[in-house]
Amino acid sequence: MKGRLFSTLYMFLLSLVFTSVVSGLNVIHQDRIRLNEERKRQALVLHVLNITLEPHATDQDVSRTFSRRVRAATLGDRPLYVGLDADASTVVGYAFPVSGPGFWGPIEAMVAVDPQGQRILGIAFYRHSETPGLGGRITENWFQRQFQGRPLDMPAAGMRFFYFKPPGTASGPSELDAITGATETTKRLEKFLDEELKKTIPLLLEQKKLQRV
Amino acid sequence: MAKIRTRTFFRKGVWEENPVFRQILGICSALAVTNLMTNTLIMGLGLIFVTAMSSATVSALRKITPERTRMMVQVLIIASYVMMVDIFLKAYLPDISEALGPYVGLIITNCIIMGRCEGFARNNPVWPAFLDGVASGVGYALVLLVIATVRELLGFGTLFGMHVMPSGWVPWTIMIMAPAGFFMLALFIWVAYELEYKKTQPSHGDK
Amino acid sequence: MENPLSAPLIFFASIFTNNILLANFLGMCSFLAISREIPSAVGLGLAVTFVMTCTTALNYLVYHYLLVPFQLVHFRFIAFIVVIAAFVQLVEMVIDRYSPRLYVVLGVFLPLITVNCAILGVCLFMVIRQYNFVQSVAYGFGGGLGWLLAIVALAGIREKLKKAPIPKALEGPGISLIVAGLMALSFMAFSGMISMG
Numbered sequence: 001m002k003g004r005l006f007s008t009l010y011m012f013l014l015s016l017v018f019t020s021v022v023s024g025l026n027v028i029h030q031d032r033i034r035l036n037e038e039r040k041r042q043a044l045v046l047h048v049l050n051i052t053l054e055p056h057a058t059d060q061d062v063s064r065t066f067s068r069r070v071r072a073a074t075l076g077d078r079p080l081y082v083g084l085d086a087d088a089s090t091v092v093g094y095a096f097p098v099s100g101p102g103f104w105g106p107i108e109a110m111v112a113v114d115p116q117g118q119r120i121l122g123i124a125f126y127r128h129s130e131t132p133g134l135g136g137r138i139t140e141n142w143f144q145r146q147f148q149g150r151p152l153d154m155p156a157a158g159m160r161f162f163y164f165k166p167p168g169t170a171s172g173p174s175e176l177d178a179i180t181g182a183t184e185t186t187k188r189l190e191k192f193l194d195e196e197l198k199k200t201i202p203l204l205l206e207q208k209k210l211q212r213v
Numbered sequence: 214m215a216k217i218r219t220r221t222f223f224r225k226g227v228w229e230e231n232p233v234f235r236q237i238l239g240i241c242s243a244l245a246v247t248n249l250m251t252n253t254l255i256m257g258l259g260l261i262f263v264t265a266m267s268s269a270t271v272s273a274l275r276k277i278t279p280e281r282t283r284m285m286v287q288v289l290i291i292a293s294y295v296m297m298v299d300i301f302l303k304a305y306l307p308d309i310s311e312a313l314g315p316y317v318g319l320i321i322t323n324c325i326i327m328g329r330c331e332g333f334a335r336n337n338p339v340w341p342a343f344l345d346g347v348a349s350g351v352g353y354a355l356v357l358l359v360i361a362t363v364r365e366l367l368g369f370g371t372l373f374g375m376h377v378m379p380s381g382w383v384p385w386t387i388m389i390m391a392p393a394g395f396f397m398l399a400l401f402i403w404v405a406y407e408l409e410y411k412k413t414q415p416s417h418g419d420k
Numbered sequence: 421m422e423n424p425l426s427a428p429l430i431f432f433a434s435i436f437t438n439n440i441l442l443a444n445f446l447g448m449c450s451f452l453a454i455s456r457e458i459p460s461a462v463g464l465g466l467a468v469t470f471v472m473t474c475t476t477a478l479n480y481l482v483y484h485y486l487l488v489p490f491q492l493v494h495f496r497f498i499a500f501i502v503v504i505a506a507f508v509q510l511v512e513m514v515i516d517r518y519s520p521r522l523y524v525v526l527g528v529f530l531p532l533i534t535v536n537c538a539i540l541g542v543c544l545f546m547v548i549r550q551y552n553f554v555q556s557v558a559y560g561f562g563g564g565l566g567w568l569l570a571i572v573a574l575a576g577i578r579e580k581l582k583k584a585p586i587p588k589a590l591e592g593p594g595i596s597l598i599v600a601g602l603m604a605l606s607f608m609a610f611s612g613m614i615s616m617g
Contacts, residue, residue: 003279003281006279007279007281007282010277010278010279010282011282011285011286011289014274014286014289015289018289018290018293019293019495019498021293021297022293022296022297022300022494022495025297025300026300026494029300029301029303029304032304032305033300033303033304033307036303036304036307037307039307040307040308104438104549105548105549105550106550127311129314129545129548129549131438131443133368133386133387133389133390134390244445244448245444245445245446284505284531284534285505288501288502288505288534289498292497292498292501293498295497296494296495296497296498299494299497300494314548315541315544315545315548318496318497318540318544319446319537319540319541319544321497321501321540322501322535322536322537322539322540322541323537324449324535327535390608391442391443391444391445391604391608392601392602392604392605392608393601394445394601395445395597395598395600395601395604396597396598396601398597399590399593399594399595399597399598399601402589402590402593402594402597403587403589403590403594406588406589406590406594407589409589410588410589
């Protein structure tokens, strides 16, 4: 009996010590972790807006450039990042996050469009659970670069902004190369990108008309 | 005296009793990240830290831990150190933390750590237990790095993310997918055993 | 955000195209150690399937009704492993009590299951992929069956290999890994049936 009591007590104390240490560490690092996420987002926004940083830019450089060249706004219920040129007077583009279901889990991306909302400046997929070597290749440069400069005219009823075609068969401004073997990922990507853009682009143009952004 | 002992630990951990290909332990949580060297290196370092610290802690508590709570205590200790690694990665290496995803958490069920706690730390003083943990972790990390080097070089044409292959190089996509992980580890074990047989005539059968 | 995959699709994909062992390397230690004969492979595989199905359900509840509301998400590693360990203990006691014969067959494997990374892996993946309850259980059940399928197939092949002239240095783990690699390749071919992403 005494042994059992001691065991329970011992287990309890040990758990208390270890969970306290881990919690303590977590509290100490919480701000830093949040800051990391913030920085990551900033770098992403600059990247899709094609605002280049010096090579070997430090985190501070990223933050400094971001605060000088990007103004935060909102687009309905999502954040909107207004990119400015070097003297912070003219708008060079707008960036906003989009997300939707991939094959294995949610895919999150940042999209940037030109000041008139007519072309894509850049896109970056930054979070996904797709299969490495298949759907996971959406983060590769060749795939993301294809979006640059694509027109954003509202597609006709029943049509989509972009279509993924088997590699090598894409032609015309609305067709892009799919990833070989990742049919499902590209199919879902095509669908949610289209839905998100149909939601955001008209909203952006309307906000521009009202001189809000 | 201490110097010789340290060397013995390392010779054992890295070669004679290398956890991966001698005892076929702990490859679960490891092979999945071996398609990129950077991730593998960080994973290896994390594992060295957890193995060493868990061994040392289990050893420090060895005289007061009641027998019946032994397993639970070990799980608690290992999981706590893994959570620390997870927090450190999130705070100081956010990109890698993102890339490793759930595999950091899977260090908990890495049989090597439990194996060293059970097999060595439980009956030995703190310092040897710590060294034993470091050595096992190093042995593990080295095997993974060798495999990752080949997989990244052929699968992406890069080393630590830097392009080294000539520009006409067509990456072997299979190398970054699962089957190549199995084949590479099998090849590694084959070569290691082959070298061993050249040196001695061992007496171990099918493990 | 809801994950759009239907539960049956997750179930089949986790058995075939995204087999937890052949695509994610999880549960390798026991996979290599217990795959010498078919009967023990079947026993372990069934035990893993059972524990995996139940612990995904339990851990789903723990995560969404305990960890998330109290902002203890960073404790998920320890919470999951404790739930798994406790559940295995419980199963052990129940089997011991009601079926000593089954206990003799499965008893050896039960401690192995606690530290089987496949089970913790499935619990961590379901959280990352944002599955709902039904999807999580389908994933746990499918993951377990996929693991069972893989280990039984390997055991069958290894029984056949006993008489094969294998290079001495490849015996045991080496050849098993090559077989596992070939199995992983062939399982990838299932993607024609269930497309991959």
